[in-house]
Amino acid sequence: MKNIVLICAAGMSTSMLVTKMEKAAAEDGYDCHIQAYAVNEAPNVIPVADVVLLGPQVRFNLKTFRAQYPDKKIELIDMQMYGTMNGKAVFDVAKKLIG
Numbered sequence: 001m002k003n004i005v006l007i008c009a010a011g012m013s014t015s016m017l018v019t020k021m022e023k024a025a026a027e028d029g030y031d032c033h034i035q036a037y038a039v040n041e042a043p044n045v046i047p048v049a050d051v052v053l054l055g056p057q058v059r060f061n062l063k064t065f066r067a068q069y070p071d072k073k074i075e076l077i078d079m080q081m082y083g084t085m086n087g088k089a090v091f092d093v094a095k096k097l098i099g
Contacts, residue, residue, distance in 0.1 A: 002032040004094045005045050006077070008055035010038050017077075020087020021094070030095060046072055051097045053077045053090065073097045 004021070006014040014036035021034050037045050039058045046052055046065065052074040054062055065074050075097060081089045 002030075002050045002098050003048060004032055004034045004091075004098075005049040005052045006034070006036040006055065007039055007042055007045075007052060007058055007061070008036060009057045012036075013057070014055055017082065017085050017087055017090060020085055021091040022087075024088040024091040028091075028095075030091075034091075034094075043068075046074070051075070051094050053094060056082050 006018060008014040018034050018036045025032050025034065035045075039061060042061070042065065046069050049072060052065065052072055054065070054074065054076050056077065056079045059076050062074065062076060065072075075093070077090055078093070081093075
């Protein structure tokens with residue numbers, strides 16, 4: 001099972017996106033765990049993630065997280081995908097990153 005982690009300012013705004021991503025994963029038959037966390041929880045969850053997606057509001061953390069976790073796939077969620085809560089598109093990005 002793959003572990004997809006979304007990081008945002010408080011972990012709240014991405015909760016709706018997680019629900020839509022889970023639906024897309026289920027429709028695709030993809031076995032994964034998708035969860036949203038606040039940025040202050042990142043040190044606890046990034047080490048166990050297969051892919052980490054950052055919400056636009058915490059994009060300034062990208063370089064730091066990549067430096068701290070060079071073996072992890074860490075990317076920004078596209079602002080338009082995030083704004084429209086396009087769970088299918090964000091899930092597709094995560095799946096592609098996992099490979």
